[in-house]
Amino acid sequence: MTVTEVRIERAALESAIDLARLKWLDAEGREPTDPELRAFTQEMTSWWAENGANHSAYIARSPSGQAIGAAWLALVPRVPRPGNLRRLSADVQSVYVVPTSRGQGVGSMLVEAARAAAVDQGAPRIVVHSSERAVPLYRRLGFAISERLLQRHHDS
Numbered sequence: 001m002t003v004t005e006v007r008i009e010r011a012a013l014e015s016a017i018d019l020a021r022l023k024w025l026d027a028e029g030r031e032p033t034d035p036e037l038r039a040f041t042q043e044m045t046s047w048w049a050e051n052g053a054n055h056s057a058y059i060a061r062s063p064s065g066q067a068i069g070a071a072w073l074a075l076v077p078r079v080p081r082p083g084n085l086r087r088l089s090a091d092v093q094s095v096y097v098v099p100t101s102r103g104q105g106v107g108s109m110l111v112e113a114a115r116a117a118a119v120d121q122g123a124p125r126i127v128v129h130s131s132e133r134a135v136p137l138y139r140r141l142g143f144a145i146s147e148r149l150l151q152r153h154h155d156s
Contacts, residue, residue, distance in 0.1 A: 011057035018067035020044040026096040069097035071110035090123035
């Protein structure tokens with residue numbers, strides 16, 4: 001499989017089972033059983049129905065149509081300013097590519113699809129909370145550390 005054969009598509013609700021499977025693989029490190037996948041797909045579908053107004057998903061598909069990766073984009077409205085009533089924060093979330101398809105540009109394609117959608121919606125920047133392993137990918141795509149973007153972790 002070459003990267004030119006991979007299709008990136010904006011996911012529809014009908015793709016919830018693929019998104020659920022990929023998120024399960026990412027979180028659990030193994031394929032879900034059929035009952036686990038059915039249950040998590042229902043949970044994912046309910047969550048998406050509640051949050052779909054500000055979350056979109058992108059799926060990478062192999063030439064055979066198999067879901068091999070996914071990325072989510074969260075667009076969150078910000079407090080308006082005079083002359084700018086539609087401000088947005090954009091956040092790339094849950095980027096995952098199956099291990100057998102890593103290192104082939106699939107992750108870059110997914111992040112680029114999310115970035116392009118954020119730009120189309122008018123977001124001035126896009127942020128990501130990365131795993132250590134993916135930092136080089138994001139740097140290659142133009143992401144950089146910001147001295148003014150701070151975070152605080154709450155004690156457990």
